[in-house]
Amino acid sequence: MSLVTLQLGQCGNQVGTSLFNVVADEINRQNGVLAEDFQEVFFRPVSDRHSGQGAQQHARAVLVDMEQKAVAAALRPARGASWGYAPCSSLTQQSGSGNNWARGYCEYGPKHTPDVIDLVRREVEAADYLGGILTLQSAAGGTGSGFGAAVMEGLRDELPSTLFLNHTVWPFDSGEVIVQSYNTLLTLQHLTASCDAIILAENSALHRTCQRMLNIARPSLPDLNGVIAHDLASVLLPAKVRGGRRLSLLSGLLVALGGHPAYKLASLQSVPQLPASSVDFTSFAWPGLLKRLRQMLITGAFMEEGLDWSATPSPHQQHTWQRPHNKALSALLTLRGSGASTADTHSFTDPALFPSWQAEPLTVTSTSVPFARCEMSASLLSCNQACAQPAARMQTRATSMLAARAYVHQYEAFGLGLSDLQEAVCSATEVVGRYAMLG
Template sequence: MSVVSLQLGQCGNQIGHELFSVISDDSNGPNRKKYKQCSDDRFFYETSAGELVARAVLVDMEPKVISQAIAKASKSGRWRYGDKAHFSQKQGSGNNWANGFCVHGPRHEEAVEDLVRKEIERCDRLAGIFTMMSVAGGTGSGVGTYITQRLRDLYPNSFILNQVTWPYGAGEVIVQNYNSVLTLSHLYQLSDAILVHENDTVHKICSRLMNIKHISISDVNKVIAHQLASVLQPAYTADSPCHYSTNPIGELMSSLVSHPEYKLLSLCNIPQMSSTSLAYSVFNWPGLLKHLRQMLIASARMEEAPTSEVPPAAEEQPEQDVLDRDDIVAVKFSVKAPNMPYITEPGHPKCFPLEIGLTLMANKGPSAPEIIKLLDWQEETDHYIMVMERPFPCMDLLSFKQLLFEMVCRDFPIAEDLYMTAANIWTRPGLSQECCELICDCLQPKPKKRLALEKIHLHDWFKVMD
């Protein structure tokens, strides 16, 4: 079964070209005759001259990016785009979603629909329509949304999978938030599934895992294309262990979209590393699957080695790492001892490993900032995994600061004290304002808001004491 791709706007056309390049390169390896035949039939068609032509339609309101994509594909010598499978104009959409959806879309819908129809008619069997677009600009988001709406009306029984690229959080276009909301609100009603790639996450992959020093848009697009190819290319599945799957989009939908309202998808894959490092690496399926499971448990969007070690002080961390501390957890892997004790907990039918059970009991009741929270856990045959919050910075020494509270107030902090310190409104008769402010700063529930240990002696309270 064949997939018809629709590349919309600058982002969609650049990612689409990288995707077809990855697919072509992968299918031309040694001893891949059967794989190549299945892959070529899915993404390309062959001309009478023996050339492979991508089953794709290129749409943009400016001709520059489309011309570059067509030229690069022809230059590769392995595949090319169709001679008349593209549509462009001289004027763009100006990063205006309404301009693309209400003006350019209706004005050029017949031309685009005709191109898509010709590509679909070339397919013996259609697996679905795959669109690539950005949600931040005008053509990709506005025209892309309108074309998706028209395709849903024309092909109501065909699968439509939208790949959308989410803009950088720092901002690329001043109206990107409006464009993104308008695009998603429409696509959620029209598409069978929406596969989201976040530029910030892909940028981190390029920087931390691919070791790219000067990251370009092309580098980001290559990572996205690699991830897309990993799920769209032919593969053996549980339903077809002896031959390649025939309907990639349909199988993705049946496996991942369990309900019409649950259609936002994200994609994680491993290994992610530079080509030079990959050449000297050895992998096995059990190891890769275990690593993927760890990423799933830790809700990691990119491949990072989980650790339970104490992190360095904030001053030693790169600025980008410090900004991402809210996403970091501590994952602890413990091997089960032969006579490891278990514990029962009221209300639960099964026994827990002692460490997990005690941590769950400690987390019950009012939240205590000095007790690390257990976020998730998983028990296996020979080991168990604990996913816990990871305080930052770890040299905070909250217990020492709680001791300061006990020495000054002559009792332990209760829930009301913790609530008031979190709101910076805690006071106690007989204590100076500087002392109350110091205790509030020390007992903040969020670790990154607490006063660092090495800065306590600089607080105003110590100056007053002097």
């Protein structure tokens, strides 16, 4: 089984490179403990040693950006790396989208989507069995978000039975791009129609994690991408469903998320969160790790520090965004390390954590193989109410901007009108409303 990764825009290419580095490091660290067939999930042997530039294997990935800088950096092999990207696995142009979603979607989409589909098809045909496609992108810009949305629609039409898991990086609330509220809601609207599940990662949460948990005073983009890659690898690396077989990618993962067409947003939380230099001096115990992870689910927090321990779930509570007592539609709990198969996860079966109508909301997987040099670690991938909070905040800003018709002309210049922006706002309102109903 193989997983093809599609890296869209600067953010998607940087996150993808970090993810493959983490996966390759884990495979090398385990020295054969991770099955060889799993290595083939992410990598394939280099057919031409000269084209590999020293790499022993190529990532099953397609790299796309309308500018060359990010892709060129990714294609440049790191010294001593055991893997690399195939030289013919990328598509670049000379000019970006200028953070204009409409330009990426309406101009570059029709022009270059067929070429991207051809590259993806080549990777799919190189796989003995395709487990699905993982797409990586941002939501705020023009290429990764706008052109990425067009590519996803084209791939959905071309590969209708293929499973698509999307990872989207959500912008800082303080603003990276002046029109990011429009861009993010347009991205969300189109991805919910073309993907089977969307994992949202907020830049603000990643930044706080780097500062407070990893002791990085001034986090850089590689630092934030490292957190994303760590969390993604924690659920993508092999683990067995308790009492069953190894969790299959991507079907088993998506089934664990509930597979409900109205609830596609998911979040990813993990413990412990600590600097690599502190791992050797840290003691691990399952009760403490799982207690913190459960409270992170209840409060919708993405960081272990500063948890509200007074928050307790209630079967009939009224959910509010200001003080969320978070409910999840479904969750995948993954335990890695010593004693993972026997760790007590009973606290995650509390009916108050899930809607009353959800019959089997929790899936638990485990493996004795440690992760990231930690004796014990756990991650929680869940479809929960906190996922909709960023969309709720962005919807409020976009509504205010639309009332003043702010920057609408920039989208109209590429064929996207006021009604399209209003439709994206309405779509976000519906998403937020559906998640609020889980409470």
